[in-house]
Amino acid sequence: MHGVIDMTQATTPTPAEEARGPLLEVHHLTVEFATRKGIVTAVKQVDLTVRKGETLGIVGESGSGKSVTSYTLMRILDRAGRIAEGTITFSGIDVANATERTMRDLRGREISMIFQNPRAALNPIRKVGDQIGDVLLHHLQAEPRNVKAKVIEILEQVRIARPQERYHAYPFELSGGMCQRIVIALALACQPQLLIADEPTTGLDVTTQKAVMDLVTELTRARGMSTILITHDLGLAATYCDTVVVMEKGKVVETAPAEQIFRAPQHPYTQKLVRATPRPGIALSDLLPEVAVVPSPLPEGERSAPLAAGEGAQASSQMPAPPHPDPLPRGERGLPGAPLLKVENLLKEYPRQGVPMGFFAGLMGKKAPPEEAIFRAVDGLSFEVNKGESVGLVGESGCGKSTTSTIVMRLIDATSGKITFDGMDIGAIPAKEFAHHPMRRRIQMVFQDPTDSLNPRYTAARAIADPLLRMGEQFGIRGAAQMRAKVEELATMAGLPLDLLDRFPHQLSGGQKARVGIARAIALKPDLVILDEPTAALDVSVQAVVLNLLEELKQTLGMSYLFVSHDLHVVRLLCDRVIVMRQGKMVEEGTSEQVLEAPKAAYTRELIAAIPHPPV
Amino acid sequence: MTLANPADRGSASSSSGLAATLRHAKYVISENPVTGLAFGMFLVLIVAAAIGPYIVPYDPLASDTKAALQAPSWAHWFGTDQLGRDMFSRVIVATRLDMGIAIFSVALVFAAGGIAGIAAGFFGGWTDRIVGRISDTIMAFPLFVLAMGIVAALGNTVTNIVIATAIINFPLYVRVARAEAAIRRQSGFIQAARLTGNSEWRILLTQILPNILPIMMVQMSLTMGYAILNAAGLSFIGLGVRPPTPEWGIMVAEGSAFIVSGEWWIALFPGLALMFAVFCFNLLGDGLRDIVDPQRRT
Structure with a gap:
């Protein structure tokens, strides 16, 4: 019976015959999930072509x-989910009602992910x-005798x-x-x-x-394939x-050609997203929707006076954006205060691990690649952070920026180098003892992953209270x-919001968890x-x-602030100065404007060029 | 996969501690009826242990040779043994002793093995090596033989059964606690706790331990059953509890001699009671984890 159905579906016109069709x-697709709180509609009336x-x-x-939409197209929703309404037609096949066998043939061979x-x-x-090779053999794209040659191709x-x-x-x-x-190779193996x-x-x-994206574009274009790119990054x-x-x-709120979505977003939500995407030539407050002014935790009058220049920059940028947005460049805001943190010749070495040595390598007939026994995560780095200043530490993964920040945080010890904080050589205090040192409370941290950095068994209030309980003598809390x-x-x-204080981390959204982490850091x-x-784990609008x-x-x-990030645009928005790092060394240092607009080092130029530039 | 569920935002905040726990327990039980069954069985065991000696129809130690070796009847539900003692009364009264041994030994091994395991996983280095070698040494023995040896060496008392049972379960707790602590050692919230001036031991006890409790609960429930079996096994071979004290292991041992002559009830009913208790704790484990884990309360 199933076989008959499969046959009829298989004989519908192939895409090649349909040419440009x-x-x-996807028509009026609605996907529901059965959960403990009843039925949740994850996808509502979605139309796609x-x-x-x-x-x-x-x-x-x-x-x-x-993501649910894409899983539905592949029919790989988990058990609780079901297609409540709508049709999915893929080159004549009714995906929503196809048998599991048809879907198995479709996945990998016709649609891959x-x-x-x-x-x-x-x-x-x-x-x-x-x-x-497995995929090729399974979908009969190769035979055992020529599979290796095909894979290498x-x-x-x-x-x-x-x-x-x-x-x-x-x-x-x-x-x-x-x-x-490799994953792309797997996905494209069966054409x-x-x-x-x-x-x-x-x-x-x-x-x-x-x-990776250039590769995907090139390969799919060469084969005349269609692609669905699912991303949170509008750029x-x-x-x-x-x-x-x-x-x-x-719900689908807007469908438009790519060049129009940035230039003329129609829907308010798209406009909000476009605004929130960090891009060249804007100020921090430009990220927020125009109606909602920067959320002010304190009344205007209570803000400290010496920072009025910064406030002025913000205020001016809240005006309707000029065609060439050029608010006060952040770098010219003046560098207030004396050096707070001074790092000199910081060096951190790790012994290399996991290099296949001697015995096993010999056994496998492989030669271990010649590698030095010592790996320098941070290689002679020197910089300063002044009072009231934000410094960005930028680089790609493995450049040593996180190691640097962890050393400055005094959670690990440096191999050598000097760290002076407010005139005191804190690098000399072993990391183990620093937890009890009075200096501890003066250096705090906001972590990358708001979920990971909160104890799942502590309520938000308990998490914020933790530093006060341990080191809050100065506040005299009784x-x-x-x-x-x-x-x-x-x-x-x-x-x-105060009513969220008694919740556990898993009951909070990403942005709310980030706020808990920030409250704890400033406590x-x-x-x-x-x-x-x-903000790496947050949505763009929350990031804004x-x-x-x-x-x-x-x-x-x-x-x-010492702001560690891989995203130059985000760093530019928040920081006065930027340090670009690569392989443990400083590549370039300068004010944010200088580094982004007139980068001196080739590596910085490469980094900036790699950021997807939306057609503005 | 993330699932947008704005509906559940409002409801959670209003609930207070105990009420929320009860509501959650009710949900877990209704979602998985086996958990409900396990809790019912657990309740039966608790009642039998708590008030058993006061409600049983006969004195469990009083022998009545006229009524010896009687098959189950309305007067004696589980029959009588070779001395004419009522088996039903003896099985019920024995619950307190067997449960007591199990609970104390599990509490002891949880405190010792749990803390040692967390410390091993969290601190690593020498702590890890020492704790690891101790548990390896224990694991190198056939565990029941080790328990026999400990009881024989330390003396034939109930306290020593508790200690022996705790020692042979030690490696199980160390392994679980160590693995779980090692996973969390590098978590952001541990780093954050360091930044706020917590000492390492305080982090271990206030940050890591609460996160490991759910999985330890499962472990405790499973080893409860194992501890009961172990205590009964030791008594069966004549170590630990001495006759005429009612204890399931001894009763099975005493009854085993009579099975060949057709008096099956003397061994069967204490054996069934053992099975009931062990089965109950095995079922309980999963349900317990679901209740104590806040992650499940979504």
Whole structure:
């Protein structure tokens, strides 16, 4: 019976015969999930059309239903989810009602998918070449005798250098970008008609992101394939897609050609997203919707006077944006105060691990690559942070920026070098003893992942109270009521609604968790706050609000920031000065404007060029 | 996969501690009826242990040779043994002793093994090596034989059964606690706790331990059943509890001699009671984890 149905479906006109017609048509798609709280509609009445050879971008923030939509197209929803309404037609096949067998044939051969985390998508204990070979054999694209040659041919196509050797590599031996190339090779192995890329470059460095996206574009174009690119990054979608679909809360709010979405966004939500995307030539407050002025934790009058210049810059930029937005360049704001933090010749060495040595390498007949026994994560770095100043530490993964910040944080010891904080050599205090040192409260940190940095068993109030309980003698807090009042004061400053204070982290949204982390970091009124990619895990609109909050708090409390990030645009918005790092060394240092607009080092230019530039 | 669920934002905040826990327990039980069954069985065990000696129809130690070796009847539900003691009364009264041994030994091993394991996972280095070698040494013995040896060496008392049972379960707790602590050692919230001036031991006790409790609960429930079996096993071979004290292991041992002659009830009913208790704790484990884990309260 099923066989008969399959036959009729298989004999519908192939896409080649349909020429320019739509490859995929989604009509009024509604997807529901059965949860404990009843039925949740994740996708509502979505209409999509992908023509042959077209690249469609689906853009939305977390919870917008963009991933659910793509899973539905592949019919790989988890058990609780079901298609409540609507049709999905892929080159004549009714996907919504197709049998599991038809779908199995479709997946991989006709539609394939690239996932967010390339390493997780590969089997960690099998050679990458064998993994590609499996797919080829399974879909009858190769025979056992010629499979290896085919795999190497494919590896060459995805620009893997030395494909003969890399055929035998395991996923952990390859970098993130290389793994994503393997995943792309897997996805394209069977020459599918449609490629669904679900956040293919999240977690990759900008230069790697550019290389991967250029590769995908080139390969799909050469084969006349259609692509659906799912991303939270409007800039990325606008750069690489023909058409962009913007989704919000399960609904499609706008469908437009890519070049129009930035120039003339129609829907208010798209406008909000476009505004919130960091891009050249704007000020921090430009990120927020025009109606909502920067959330002010304190009345205007209470702000400290010496920072009026900064306030002026903000105020001017809240005017209707001029055609050439040129508010007061942040670098010219003057550098207030004396040096607060001075780092000199910082060096951190690690012994190399995991290099296959002697015995096993000999056994496998492989030669261990000659590597030095010592790896320098930070290699002679010197910089200063002045009082009331924000300094950005920028570089790609592995450049030593996080190691530097952790050393400055005094959580690990440097191999050598001097760290002076407010005239005191804090580098001389071992990291283990620093927890009890009075200097501890003066250096605090906002962590990268707001979820990971909160104890899942502590309520928001308890998390914020923790530093006060341990080191808050200066505030003279007595009893639970006073503590609660202090926590509420901090939560208000961080813009966290007070009724959320008794919730556990998993009951809070990403932005709310970030606010809890910020409230905790400022609880002890520190002089220096290290921001370790504080917005990397957040949606752009939330990032816009959090960045503004951080700037606001810095002005109010007169703190200095050391902002660690990979995103130059974000750094420019918040920082007075930028330090670009590579392989543990400083590549370039200068005011934010200088570095972004007239970069001296070739590496900085490369970094800036790799950021997807939306067609403004 | 993330799922937009704005509806659940409002409801959680209004609930206070105990009420929320009860509501959550009710949900877990209704979602998984087996958990409800396990809690029902647990309640039966608790009642039997608490008030058993006061409600049983006969004195569990009083022998009545006229009524010896009687099959189950309305007068003696589980029959009588070779001395004419009422088996039903003896099985019920034995609950307190068996449960007591299990609970105390599990509490002891949770405190010792749990803390040692967390410290090993969290501190690493020498702490890890020492704790690891101790548990490896224990694991190198056949565990029941080790327990026999400990009781034989330390003396034939109930306290020593508790200690022996705790020692043989030590490696299980160390392994679980160590693995869980090692996962969390590098978490952001641990770093954050360091930044706010917490000492390492305080981080271990106030940050890591609460996060490991759910999985330790499961472990405790599972080892409860194991501890009961172990105590009964030791008594069965004549170590630990001495006759005429009612204890399931001894009763099975005493009854085993009579099975060949057809008096099956003397061994069967204490054996069933053992099975009931062990089965109950095994079922309880998963349900307990669902209740104590706040992540499940979404």
